Amino acid sequence: MSDLNPCMTCGACCAYFRVSFYWAEASDGGGTVPVQLTEPVSPFLRCMSGTNQKQSRCSALEGTPGEATRCKIYEQRPSPCRDFSMSGADGQVNEACNRARAHYGLPPLYKDMLFHTSLDAATAALSGVQLPAN
Numbered sequence: 639m640s641d642l643n644p645c646m647t648c649g650a651c652c653a654y655f656r657v658s659f660y661w662a663e664a665s666d667g668g669g670t671v672p673v674q675l676t677e678p679v680s681p682f683l684r685c686m687s688g689t690n691q692k693q694s695r696c697s698a699l700e701g702t703p704g705e706a707t708r709c710k711i712y713e714q715r716p717s718p719c720r721d722f723s724m725s726g727a728d729g730q731v732n733e734a735c736n737r738a739r740a741h742y743g744l745p746p747l748y749k750d751m752l753f754h755t756s757l758d759a760a761t762a763a764l765s766g767v768q769l770p771a772n
Contacts, residue, residue, distance in 0.1 A: 644747055645724045649707030652699040652719075654738035657686040659716040670714040686716065703742045 661684045663669035664676050675697050676684040687697040698715070701707035709715060725735035725747035736746040 643724070647704065647706055648724075648739065648742075648744065649699055649701060649703040650738035650742045650744060651722055651735060652707070652709065653695040653703045654741050655734070656689040656694060657696060657716060657718050658683050658689075659685070659718055663716045669716075671716045672711060672714060675711065704739075704744045 658679055659671070661667050661678075661682055664671045664673040664684055666673040671684075671686075675687050677687050677690060679685050679690060688695045696709075698709050698711045699707060700710055709719070723730065723732050723735070725732040725739075731748065739746060
């Protein structure tokens with residue numbers, strides 16, 4: 639069994655779904671998401687640049703989904719990213735996670751899979767190791 643949480647190399651959700659959130663989560667609205675990495679969706683909604691198109695890919699994602707990925711704004715990521723759970727986390731299957739993984743040819747994650755590290759612990763320990771920071 640690997641000590642590496644699968645989210646640390648996956649990135650499929652970041653390159654599959656539109657990431658929409660309330661406009662005030664962006665830095666120009668008092669939030670933490672860098673405004674230059676967002677685009678307007680409506681007067682009250684923004685999304686991460688690159689996610690509002692048919693071939694979605696978040697502009698904050700670095701690397702290749704399924705191989706090695708890194709969110710360059712992980713600590714400032716918007717609420718949909720914070721709320722999106724890896725399939726199998728807390729014993730719950732996330733069909734959206736598995737759908738994104740399938741799109742990239744990755745196997746599904748199940749609720750009975752065990753990981754030695756939580757996503758937060760893995761991120762803290764390994765985010766600088768996956769890809770070099772710019």
